[in-house]
Amino acid sequence: DIVMTQSPLSLPVTPGEPASISCRSSQSLLNSNGFHYLDWYLQKPGQSPQVLIYLASTRASGVPDRFSGSGSGTDFTLKISRVEAEDVGVYYCMQALQIPKTFGQGTKVEI
Amino acid sequence: QVQLQESGPGLVKPSQTLSLTCTVSGGSIAGDSYYWTWIRQPAGIGLEWIGRISASGSTHYNPSLKSRVSISIDTSKNQFSLKVNSVTATDTAVYYCAREVKYPSNWLFDSWGQGTQVTVSS
Numbered sequence: 001d002i003v004m005t006q007s008p009l010s011l012p013v014t015p016g017e018p019a020s021i022s023c024r025s026s027q028s029l030l031n032s033n034g035f036h037y038l039d040w041y042l043q044k045p046g047q048s049p050q051v052l053i054y055l056a057s058t059r060a061s062g063v064p065d066r067f068s069g070s071g072s073g074t075d076f077t078l079k080i081s082r083v084e085a086e087d088v089g090v091y092y093c094m095q096a097l098q099i100p101k102t103f104g105q106g107t108k109v110e111i
Numbered sequence: 112q113v114q115l116q117e118s119g120p121g122l123v124k125p126s127q128t129l130s131l132t133c134t135v136s137g138g139s140i141a142g143d144s145y146y147w148t149w150i151r152q153p154a155g156i157g158l159e160w161i162g163r164i165s166a167s168g169s170t171h172y173n174p175s176l177k178s179r180v181s182i183s184i185d186t187s188k189n190q191f192s193l194k195v196n197s198v199t200a201t202d203t204a205v206y207y208c209a210r211e212v213k214y215p216s217n218w219l220f221d222s223w224g225q226g227t228q229v230t231v232s233s
Binding site for chain 2: 033035050051054092094101103
């Protein structure tokens with residue numbers, strides 16, 4: 001299985017300030033089609049996860065443009081340009097290259 | 112908009128079988144553009160992908176659970192189901208059902224159920 005490692009596991013943030021979460025995979029997530037199969041999900045308190053970013057850098061429909069994803073190979077980053085109060089929750093990266101799909105441990109973002 | 116709802120016992124005894132059903136509303140479970148997936152989340156721990164099934168019955172399972180897990184689908188009822196045999200306390204978790212939709216280059220979880228807590232205890 002591909003092991004996903006996130007850092008930090010806890011991230012205190014200040015509204016209006018930027019924030020960044022890192023995700024590393026145990027092997028490259030680059031597919032032969034040129035895409036990196038790395039997704040980012042946010043689980044808000046008491047809710048189910050919701051997709052933010054897929055294929056490492058594509059924002060899902062309805063996701064604010066303050067969220068951006070980048071990276072390649074085994075190293076990926078989720079950035080929030082200006083944190084808002086509604087962004088609190090646990091952020092997960094997930095590799096979608098191989099079955100079983102595997103998630104990082106999660107990064108808890110709190111104000 | 113499609114909605115998913117998990118149902119089943121919240122308490123299962125050790126060594127018995129955990130059975131959950133996911134009912135899909137607002138859309139058809141049929142069609143080759145979807146996979147129907149089970150994911151679980153033990154308390155305080157991250158997410159674990161259990162497995163998925165297509166409308167045609169094609170399945171993929173997590174090897175760590177494969178010997179104990181079975182996923183089935185009933186397109187006439189717009190439902191799919193999960194069975195986990197020989198459960199232990201480590202199977203205690205919130206269980207989510209989710210839909211994966213086919214995009215041009217990938218599959219994406221675009222809809223999730225609210226999750227249902229299953230506790231394994233005597």
